[in-house]
Amino acid sequence: MSYVNMIYLGTISERIPIVPPFFPDEHIAASAGPLPFGEIFDLKGLRQSLRKPVLEWLDVKALPERLSVEAPSSIEQIGCWSIRPPNEKNPIQAYNLLHHLGLDVSYTRLPAHIRQDPNLAANAHIALMPLAEKIYPFSPLTHAGDEILMAESPNGAKLSPENHLSCFDFMYFASVGTQPYEWKSPWAPAWRLIGQHLRFTDSILALGKGYVRRALQVTSAEIPPFITVHARRGDFVHQCWDVPTACLAPISAYARRVKEIQGSLFVKSGIEVTEVIITSDEKDPAFWEEVRQEGWKYIDHTAEKTQEKYGEWYVPLVDIVVQSMGAGFVGSIDSTVSISLHWTFMTPTTDDQIYARSPLLAILLQPRKAKLKSVLVALTTLVCLGIYILLIRPSFSSSQPLLDQDTIPNQLAIALESTRNSRVSGSVRKHEKLSRLGEQVVLDQRQELAAVSSFLASLPQNVIPSTVDPSVSLDPQLILDFDTRSAHAAEEVQRMVVDVWQRNPVFLYSKLYAHSSREVKAILSKMSLRPSPTIIDVDIRDDAKVLEPILYRLTSSLELPILLVGGAPVGSIDEIRALESSGQLRQMITAAGAVIDGSKKARKH
Numbered sequence: 001m002s003y004v005n006m007i008y009l010g011t012i013s014e015r016i017p018i019v020p021p022f023f024p025d026e027h028i029a030a031s032a033g034p035l036p037f038g039e040i041f042d043l044k045g046l047r048q049s050l051r052k053p054v055l056e057w058l059d060v061k062a063l064p065e066r067l068s069v070e071a072p073s074s075i076e077q078i079g080c081w082s083i084r085p086p087n088e089k090n091p092i093q094a095y096n097l098l099h100h101l102g103l104d105v106s107y108t109r110l111p112a113h114i115r116q117d118p119n120l121a122a123n124a125h126i127a128l129m130p131l132a133e134k135i136y137p138f139s140p141l142t143h144a145g146d147e148i149l150m151a152e153s154p155n156g157a158k159l160s161p162e163n164h165l166s167c168f169d170f171m172y173f174a175s176v177g178t179q180p181y182e183w184k185s186p187w188a189p190a191w192r193l194i195g196q197h198l199r200f201t202d203s204i205l206a207l208g209k210g211y212v213r214r215a216l217q218v219t220s221a222e223i224p225p226f227i228t229v230h231a232r233r234g235d236f237v238h239q240c241w242d243v244p245t246a247c248l249a250p251i252s253a254y255a256r257r258v259k260e261i262q263g264s265l266f267v268k269s270g271i272e273v274t275e276v277i278i279t280s281d282e283k284d285p286a287f288w289e290e291v292r293q294e295g296w297k298y299i300d301h302t303a304e305k306t307q308e309k310y311g312e313w314y315v316p317l318v319d320i321v322v323q324s325m326g327a328g329f330v331g332s333i334d335s336t337v338s339i340s341l342h343w344t345f346m347t348p349t350t351d352d353q354i355y356a357r358s359p360l361l362a363i364l365l366q367p368r369k370a371k372l373k374s375v376l377v378a379l380t381t382l383v384c385l386g387i388y389i390l391l392i393r394p395s396f397s398s399s400q401p402l403l404d405q406d407t408i409p410n411q412l413a414i415a416l417e418s419t420r421n422s423r424v425s426g427s428v429r430k431h432e433k434l435s436r437l438g439e440q441v442v443l444d445q446r447q448e449l450a451a452v453s454s455f456l457a458s459l460p461q462n463v464i465p466s467t468v469d470p471s472v473s474l475d476p477q478l479i480l481d482f483d484t485r486s487a488h489a490a491e492e493v494q495r496m497v498v499d500v501w502q503r504n505p506v507f508l509y510s511k512l513y514a515h516s517s518r519e520v521k522a523i524l525s526k527m528s529l530r531p532s533p534t535i536i537d538v539d540i541r542d543d544a545k546v547l548e549p550i551l552y553r554l555t556s557s558l559e560l561p562i563l564l565v566g567g568a569p570v571g572s573i574d575e576i577r578a579l580e581s582s583g584q585l586r587q588m589i590t591a592a593g594a595v596i597d598g599s600k601k602a603r604k605h
Helices: 002-012 043-050 096-103 127-133 189-193 200-217 235-238 252-268 285-293 306-310 314-324 334-342 358-365 376-381 405-418 445-458 489-503 515-527 546-555 575-581 585-592 600-605
Strands: 015-017 076-082 103-109 148-151 165-168 226-231 275-280 327-330 352-358 388-394 506-510 533-536 560-563
Touching: 002 015, 002 127, 002 189, 148 275, 200 275, 200 314, 200 445, 226 252, 226 314, 252 285, 275 314, 306 314, 405 515, 445 489, 445 533, 445 546, 445 585, 506 515, 515 575, 515 585, 546 560, 560 585
Parallel strands: 076 103, 076 165, 226 275, 226 327, 506 533
Antiparallel strands: 015 388, 103 148, 165 388, 327 352, 506 560
């Protein structure tokens, strides 16, 4: 919610948003490190939908490696606004995030007229329209005496907010209308104009689908429709302070709502939905025994080794992705997860504190049709205390050293390029070899090449561990996201091979500064391919020492660059030049499924 409110504020105030990474708070251990926004959400698609630049901090400034405790080499001192209510003496200080971004921040309290109810000292909610007036870059609305320093920076600076940059400590409690928690209403402007355009990246969706397949034990190509349930328990046991007995909804209450949705889907659309997937923070084994008795499924992150494979962030993230894929949804009242999904409120009783998605909305939210499926739930589950920066639009000139007029379009170009190319984030994913519990699928060279390519292209932080022997076949469990010992593993492998080369018909392993690599990139660039080539610069990766000999073994190549078209190595640089000169390279690329001049045609529409 905070991130969407911030981007919406940038829209109405004509400023360019700079989105911070998600950073751990009390729900995620600090050792997990930051999670870039663009790793989860399709920033290129968001920019195209909004027709507006949206940047990340890593596009603007060189940041430390993801798990590094070091600060950037340059530290900027800036003045920011705090949205904290009058009864709070201190701003929200996201020390770890500010350390990671290299910022030394002073805070000034927002003036009273920007609060939704200035008469309530404890009311944390702010009004976005008066705030947009306050920070509008060309003629901001000011009031005498409304800038009162709230807290100096850790290094003792006492800077007031200035016009070039507008930044805030927190933006969760923000609305356009007169009511707080505006996100409960489907008309909320921030949702309609910004939130519905957010989409998970293809790699995150593919990851979620893999978990759904395994949870439902699906072996066919098509995933059957299913209903998702979100049962927030944990801290919610204390929510009903006015109810003398336990107030958490029992499984029977969720089951009733599930049956209502099943009936509505069948009556209105003829869809018979029998599968249910539930996610919950409940630790009581009795609760999960009831879930099993209902015949419902759940994501077993312990068995899946989600944290070991992907890191701690991905445990809640996978649940969120799965929730967004349901044909129907039942959630928990006042949970921001459920609010963010905009489900229709159903009148609660003390034993029935749940939401249920309306039948019409459930039908609209089929995985391939839904705008609401854009995973806004992730914004609230993953969002952590941070600093939100809005730049003024590029046409405004300023001498501010952090970001000047020329930097913005240049950094935006870098951001757009990074959505097309797979780049190394500098962080290393920690792998542990999984114990072999039985016979598992054996990959031939063609399949192993596809698996390695899929693994590296799916997430920028995926790396091959330095402990592997590049001269022998890799453990399939290291590079595949399904159970390689299941009875259907061979079928899954075949689907993976087809899928990776359909998604990446042109795949280039290269060296960033090598002349021959730049030559191949130039050849591909002139073709304006759709989809864009997937490019991995091996020499700047943390796993270069093991990845390069692995590629040589799998492709029989002697050096980089290695160009794969439809999964098949094209040959040496001399062979690539000859094929390009004769026109055969274009024919091969077209046969693999890429469209030449496709990106030019797409821009015309």
